[in-house]
Amino acid sequence: MAGGLKGRKVLVIGTGIGGSAVSALLAKEGADVTVLERNSYAGGKAASFEREGFVYDTGVHWLARGDKGPMGEIANIVGADIRFRRLEPAMQFTTGGRTAILSQDMDDEEALNSLFEQVGVLPENREGARALFKDMARERSPQELEELDEVSFSDYIAGFVDDEQLNRVLDGFTGMYMCISRRAASAGEFILCFSSQAKEKNLCYPLGGMRAVPMAYLEALEALGGEVRFSTPVEGIVVEGGKVRGVEAGGFIPADVVISNNGIKETVAMAGRHNFPDRYLAMVDSLRLSFGAVSVKYALDAEVVKPHLFCYFPDFRDAELVERQAAIFVPVPSAADPSLAPPGCQMVLAGSLAPPGLEDRDQVKAICEEMLDRIENTMRDLFPGIEDHVVWKIRTDTRYISEISGRWTGEVIGVAQNRHQVGRKRPGNITPIEGLYLVGADAGARGVGTEMAAESALNLWRQLRGA
Numbered sequence: 001m002a003g004g005l006k007g008r009k010v011l012v013i014g015t016g017i018g019g020s021a022v023s024a025l026l027a028k029e030g031a032d033v034t035v036l037e038r039n040s041y042a043g044g045k046a047a048s049f050e051r052e053g054f055v056y057d058t059g060v061h062w063l064a065r066g067d068k069g070p071m072g073e074i075a076n077i078v079g080a081d082i083r084f085r086r087l088e089p090a091m092q093f094t095t096g097g098r099t100a101i102l103s104q105d106m107d108d109e110e111a112l113n114s115l116f117e118q119v120g121v122l123p124e125n126r127e128g129a130r131a132l133f134k135d136m137a138r139e140r141s142p143q144e145l146e147e148l149d150e151v152s153f154s155d156y157i158a159g160f161v162d163d164e165q166l167n168r169v170l171d172g173f174t175g176m177y178m179c180i181s182r183r184a185a186s187a188g189e190f191i192l193c194f195s196s197q198a199k200e201k202n203l204c205y206p207l208g209g210m211r212a213v214p215m216a217y218l219e220a221l222e223a224l225g226g227e228v229r230f231s232t233p234v235e236g237i238v239v240e241g242g243k244v245r246g247v248e249a250g251g252f253i254p255a256d257v258v259i260s261n262n263g264i265k266e267t268v269a270m271a272g273r274h275n276f277p278d279r280y281l282a283m284v285d286s287l288r289l290s291f292g293a294v295s296v297k298y299a300l301d302a303e304v305v306k307p308h309l310f311c312y313f314p315d316f317r318d319a320e321l322v323e324r325q326a327a328i329f330v331p332v333p334s335a336a337d338p339s340l341a342p343p344g345c346q347m348v349l350a351g352s353l354a355p356p357g358l359e360d361r362d363q364v365k366a367i368c369e370e371m372l373d374r375i376e377n378t379m380r381d382l383f384p385g386i387e388d389h390v391v392w393k394i395r396t397d398t399r400y401i402s403e404i405s406g407r408w409t410g411e412v413i414g415v416a417q418n419r420h421q422v423g424r425k426r427p428g429n430i431t432p433i434e435g436l437y438l439v440g441a442d443a444g445a446r447g448v449g450t451e452m453a454a455e456s457a458l459n460l461w462r463q464l465r466g467a
């Protein structure tokens with residue numbers, strides 16, 4: 001290791017995927033790392049809880065590349081023990097009343113032909129659809145991706161094909177990858193997510209629930225001599241003369257380096273806006289966030305839901321259905337890891353996108369309640385009798401995401417991956433304040449949610465060890 005960090009006092013604010021990963025990576029380099037977490041549990045948006053023999057995740061998660069992505073790379077470096085279960089087929093997709101099974105072979109021509117047929121892509125559009133998927137899956141240099149970063153994903157698709165059913169499938173993917181609309185999404189970013197998943201063919205879920213990932217990193221941190229303090233909210237980041245001095249967390253804690261995992265907007269507020277140059281503040285203020293989400297978590301006393309992961313869009317030609325149902329993303333974690341539910345039972349999560357960060361809390365509540373009712377209607381329609389098997393169920397809204405992540409806004413991913421905020425235009429890990437860094441989905445990386453947070457930790461680690 002380059003001597004820069006050895007023995008230096010590093011404080012990490014937050015135990016999300018980004019915070020827990022970077023803390024273990026830096027402890028491995030010999031830094032004296034302490035992590036301060038406001039919650040009594042680890043993981044932020046990637047936490048899990050237990051209730052009456054069921055384990056459920058705070059989010060609604062599936063991991064694009066599992067051990068073959070950055071989460072696995074970090075585990076190997078720090079010696080963390082995480083086991084992932086690969087899922088085959090990848091998922092079921094229902095739209096416009098038609099159902100398709102997606103295999104992990106998203107670049108296989110035969111699998112694609114069958115997908116287009118099952119989902120009802122018009123015969124005259126299939127050649128364009130094939131060309132689109134082939135182009136999305138091909139490996140690109142960073143420069144080639146950069147050229148597509150500022151192109152809207154919708155415009156990129158339109159260069160190949162315009163098919164209503166295919167657009168729904170692509171809406172589903174954009175929602176799952178980035179939690180923003182197809183029009184807002186960056187084509188470069190989508191292609192990066194899609195091509196890396198298509199290449200690795202390793203869509204996974206972590207055994208033990210989503211919490212297994214941050215907890216394994218924190219265990220590795222402790223084994224390397226680091227410390228985690230739960231129920232320790234950081235109230236402020238102390239800056240003097242353009243340099244970080246430490247944090248306020250029930251008293252002053254000095255540090256050489258402070259790494260914040262609690263979001264770029266919150267970090268700036270905590271460190272004091274007057275400490276940042278106007279240009280940086282203007283950039284931070286202009287950042288837009290991904291959508292929020294609502295979810296219903298079902299603990300069931302029978303195996304009611306057959307696919308282990310599915311995405312469902314109501315038939316948009318049926319006005320009554322559109323009024324009653326929601327587009328939903330439904331992972332069944334206990335299908336990947338049966339230990340997450342008692343024998344013969346099921347843990348099922350059903351989620352849908354929702355607006356984040358509205359100023360008016362009552363308005364957010366009303367919108368979320370309506371969305372949650374629609375999710376429950378959809379699940380009742382798809383699985384008649386599901387209500388007879390409910391041991392318990394929990395409805396969560398965007399305020400819940402705010403609580404678990406400690407951010408005001410309740411967004412799913414973090415800073416949105418729209419075409420003005422990815423690649424070169426994404427905020428970096430380094431801030432204008434000496435010794436203050438950002439880690440997590442907001443800064444310094446690209447990719448799908450949890451993987452972007454992990455990649456951000458890897459990138460910061462590379463920068464600091466090389467410093």
Ligand SMILES: Cc1cc2nc3c(=O)[nH]c(=O)nc-3n(C[C@H](O)[C@H](O)[C@H](O)COP(=O)(O)OP(=O)(O)OC[C@H]3O[C@@H](n4cnc5c(N)ncnc54)[C@H](O)[C@@H]3O)c2cc1C
Binds near residue numbers: 042059412450453
């Ligand atoms: C409903 C939902 C579904 C999702 N589905 C997927 C999916 O299928 N696949 C996928 O890859 N990603 C998914 N994501 C996105 C993914 O979970 C996030 O992008 C990722 O986990 C963010 O990690 P992070 O490191 O940025 O930090 P966060 O998870 O935001 O964690 C921040 C941490 O900082 C702590 N903190 C905040 N303020 C303070 C303070 N003042 N003092 C001390 N601690 C503080 C918080 O308590 C928290 O532990 C989903 C997210 C949600 C909410």
